[in-house]
Amino acid sequence: MKILAEHVEKKFRQEWVVRSFSYSFESGQSYALTGPNGSGKSTLLRILAQYSLPSKGQVSFLHDNQSKIEADQCHALVSYAAPYVELIEEFTLTELLNFLVQLKALPSQISLSQFQDYIELQPDKSKFIKNYSSGMRQKIKLGLALLGERPFLFLDEPTTNLDEKAKKWFYQKIQENRDRLIVIASNEEAEITLCEKRISILDFK
Numbered sequence: 001m002k003i004l005a006e007h008v009e010k011k012f013r014q015e016w017v018v019r020s021f022s023y024s025f026e027s028g029q030s031y032a033l034t035g036p037n038g039s040g041k042s043t044l045l046r047i048l049a050q051y052s053l054p055s056k057g058q059v060s061f062l063h064d065n066q067s068k069i070e071a072d073q074c075h076a077l078v079s080y081a082a083p084y085v086e087l088i089e090e091f092t093l094t095e096l097l098n099f100l101v102q103l104k105a106l107p108s109q110i111s112l113s114q115f116q117d118y119i120e121l122q123p124d125k126s127k128f129i130k131n132y133s134s135g136m137r138q139k140i141k142l143g144l145a146l147l148g149e150r151p152f153l154f155l156d157e158p159t160t161n162l163d164e165k166a167k168k169w170f171y172q173k174i175q176e177n178r179d180r181l182i183v184i185a186s187n188e189e190a191e192i193t194l195c196e197k198r199i200s201i202l203d204f205k
């Protein structure tokens, strides 16, 4: 599958954040969106994931045969983790997993212990998400996105709040997900070098 961005532009009031961004993203490839703070990485990431609309231009998800995937099917192809995408704070981890299985955002066969083994955390089962540390929450978000079995994986500043051990865990998980189309928005060199291609947002201003 493929993501095709054609002449994408984004403007907030009088501020142009993205100018004429055209790019073709392929499955099995990984891409780093780079640029300084406030340059528009998160804005472009959301547009590429079809979570928000560009002011001009368009983003399309395509099948291998280049036919366009219908708009109502696009959402189910995307896993997205970002510091600003919140988990449901009032749930326990068990409740959160059950909810996401019902939404088909996680495979139905996944158990709490399998998920805990995957993220290498064994928190108290009765603890609410709001009482997890920021690093634990970030690891849960990444675990959910990585296990989501969706072909397009979008990650914004993925190692935010992670300690060195958790960063290594994340780097390893990316290696295990190389068959997907991965886009990482980041300024961290270690995250950028995980990706095969680097796209500087300043080239589209």
Ligand SMILES: Nc1ncnc2c1ncn2[C@@H]1O[C@H](COP(=O)(O)OP(=O)(O)OP(=O)(O)O)[C@@H](O)[C@H]1O
Binding pocket: 012, 017, 035, 036, 037, 038, 039, 040, 041, 042, 043, 044, 187
């Ligand atoms: N909803 C919004 N309304 C108005 N301006 C916005 C909105 N979202 C983002 N912006 C502005 O767009 C610009 C780009 O923001 P964005 O968060 O995409 O940058 P970034 O490169 O991801 O930054 P950082 O590295 O700090 O996370 C900033 O000037 C920001 O203030």
